[in-house]
Amino acid sequence: MFPLGIEPYLIGGIIIGLGTSLIYILTGLHATQSSFFSATLSYFSKLRHFQEEHFVKERVWRLYLAAGLITGAIIYTILVSPTGFWVTKIELWRLALGGLLVGVGTRLSNGCTSGHGISGLASLSTTSLYAVITFMVTAIITTHLLEIIGVV
Numbered sequence: 001m002f003p004l005g006i007e008p009y010l011i012g013g014i015i016i017g018l019g020t021s022l023i024y025i026l027t028g029l030h031a032t033q034s035s036f037f038s039a040t041l042s043y044f045s046k047l048r049h050f051q052e053e054h055f056v057k058e059r060v061w062r063l064y065l066a067a068g069l070i071t072g073a074i075i076y077t078i079l080v081s082p083t084g085f086w087v088t089k090i091e092l093w094r095l096a097l098g099g100l101l102v103g104v105g106t107r108l109s110n111g112c113t114s115g116h117g118i119s120g121l122a123s124l125s126t127t128s129l130y131a132v133i134t135f136m137v138t139a140i141i142t143t144h145l146l147e148i149i150g151v152v
Contacts, residue, residue: 032115036062
C-alpha cells in the first residue's frame with residue numbers, strides 16, 4: 001500500500017495540512033485548486049460566472065499557489081524522488097481522459113477532491129463530507145469494475 005514506506009506520505013500530508021491551515025489563518029481563504037481553474041479563466045473568459053468578484057480578486061495569489069505546487073513537485077523530483085520524473089505506465093490518452101472526467105466532476109461538485117477533502121472537511125462542511133463520500137465510493141467501484149474487465 002505504501003511503496004516508499006509510510007514516512008514520505010505522512011510528511012507530505014503534514015506539510016499539506018500546515019500549508020492549507022496557514023493560508024486559511026492568514027487570508028481566510030480556502031487553498032483549493034478548482035477555484036484556481038475558475039480564477040485563471042477569469043483572465044480569458046468574459047462569461048459572467050468567471051467574472052465574479054471573488055474569482056477576479058483571487059486570481060493572482062491562486063496563480064502563485066499553483067506555481068508553488070508545481071515548483072515543489074519538481075524540486076522534490078530532482079532532489080528526493082527515487083523513481084525519477086515520469087513513473088506511470090498508463091498511456092497518455094488515459095491520463096488525459098481521466099483529467100477531463102475529473103475536471104467535469106470538479107465543476108459538478110463545486111470543488112475538487114483536495115478542496116472538499118482538506119479544506120471542506122476541516123471546516124466541518126456537510127456538503128464536503130457528502131462530496132468526499134461520493135468521490136471515495138465512485139473511485140472504489142470504478143477501480144473494481146476496471147479490474148474485473150481487465151483494464152487495470
